[in-house]
Amino acid sequence: MNKKINTMYFSATDTTKKVVWSVGKKISENMNGEITINNIDFTLPLVRKEPVSFTEEDVVVVGVPVYAGRVPNVLLKYLNAIIGNGALAIPVVVYGNRNYDDALIELKDILELNGFKVIAGGAFVGEHSFSKTLAKNRPDEKDMVIASDFANEIYRKITTEDEIQPIVVKGNKPYRKYYMPKNENGRSVDIRKVTPKTNDNCIDCKLCANVCPMGSIDSNDVSKLNGICIKCGACIKKCPTYGKYYDDQDYLRHKYELEIGCTYRREPELFI
Template identity: 75%
Template sequence: MQFNSMYFSATDTTKKVISGIVMNITENIGKEIIVHNVDFTLPEVRKEPVSFSKDDVVILGVPVYAGRVPNILLKYLSTITGNGALAIPVVVYGNRNYDDALIELKHLLEMNGFKVIAAGAFIGEHSFSKTLAKNRPDEKDMAIVSDFANQIYTKMTTQENISNVAVKGNTPYRNYYMPKNKDGSPADIRKVTPKTNSDCINCKLCVDVCPMGSIDYEDVSKLNGICIKCGACIKKCPTQAKYYDNDNYLRHKHELEIDFALRREPELFI
C-alpha cells in the first residue's frame, strides 16, 4: 500500500494531527515507508487535481469552520479522485463543536470514490484565540492520535474485507454556525478583515502564509481577496502586527473563550 497525507492547515494544528496519524501507522509496519504528502493550504497547490488508486491509503484533514467543512475548500476537495482508495477523514476544531463537518467530509470522499474505514475529530487551538484550546493538540491529544493510528493499523491488517465506518452528524447538514451581536441577532463576520499596526516590519511572512493569497505584497495592510479568519497572519506574525478590531468579531471571540473553555476530547470512529 502507498500511504498519503493531505491537509489544509493554516496554523499547523491539522498538520500536526495528520502527520502524527501517518507516522504512527507507518511505524507499525516495521519498515521504512515513503509517504506522499499533499499540503493544500496554499492556493497554488489547490489548482492541481489529485488522483489515487485502490492501493492507496489517504489520511485527509481539514479544519472546522462554523461547524462545517470550509466552503472555500469544497471545489478543490471535489477534484480528489479515490478510485477505490482507503480514506481516513479527520477534522480539527477549536473546542466549540465539529457539528456536521466530519460527516460532510466523509460524504465528500465517498462521492469521490473512496472507501472510508475510520474517521476522527480532534481539537486544535482556535483560530480566533490564543487561549481557547491553547497549544492543542497537546501531549494528551497526541497520545490519542497514536492510539487511533494503532487501531487503524489493526483494522487494516486483521479484516479481510475492511468495513466502512459510520460517524456522528446530521443529514441534511446543519446550517453554518453564526455568532450573534449584542442584540441577539445573527452577526455576519465573513467580510471582517485584519488590520495592521505600526509594529509591522514588512517581512512579508503574512503574504506567504495566507491560504487565500489575499494579502498584497507591496502593501501588506491591504487585501486583494477574501479573508477566511484562519488566524495564520495573526498567529505567525513575528511582531504581533496583525489584529481584528471589529466589534462583532471580538464579541464572538470573547464568548467562545468563556462559553467553551471546558476541555473537549477527540472522538474516534473505527
C-alpha cells in the same frame, strides 16, 4: 500488505497538520517499518490547482479544520475534485473546542462520493484560530497519544479484516447551516467580510502574505487585501512582531464569548 501511505491537509496554523501527520506517520511505521509518506499540503492556493488522484494501493489521511461547524466552503471545489479510485481514506477534522457539528460527516461524504473507501474518522481539538487562549497549545501531548492509538487501530483494521467495514460518524443529514455568532440583541451577525488590520509593529517582512491560504494579502502592501479573508489566524499567529489584529466589534464579541463559554476541555472523538 504493501500500501502507500498519504497525508493531505489544509492547516493555516499547523494544528491540523500536526494531527494528520502523526496519524499517517504511525500507520506507515506499522505498515512498512519506516516513515515513507507522500504528503500533500494544500494550504496554499497554488497547490489546490493541481489535480490529485489515488489507487486501491493507497491509504490517505485527509485533514481539514472546522469552520462554523462545517468543512470550509472555500475548500469544497478542491476536495470534490480529488479522485479516490478505491483508495482507503481516513477523514480528520480539527476544531477549536466549541463543536465540530457536521464537519466530519460532510468530509466523509465528500470522500465517499469521490470514490474512496472511508474506514475510520476522527475529530480532534486544536487551538482556536481566533484565539491564543481557547484550547491553547492543542493538540497537546495527551491528544497525540490518542492520535497514535487511533493509527494503531487503523493499521489493525486494514491488516486483519478480510472485508473492511464502512463506518458511521456523528452528524446530521441534511447538514446544519454554517454556525453564525449573535450580537448582544441575540441576532445573527455575519463576520465573513471582516478583515485584519495592520499596526505600526509591522516590519514589512511579507510573512503574512506568504502564509495567507487565500493569497489575499498584497505582497507589495501587506495592509491591503486583494481577496477574501477566512479568519484562519495565520497572519496574526505567525507574525513575528504582532503586526496584525482584528478590531470589528462583532468579531471581538464572538471571540470573547468563545473564550469564556468553551473552556471545558473536549476530547478527540474517534470512529473506527
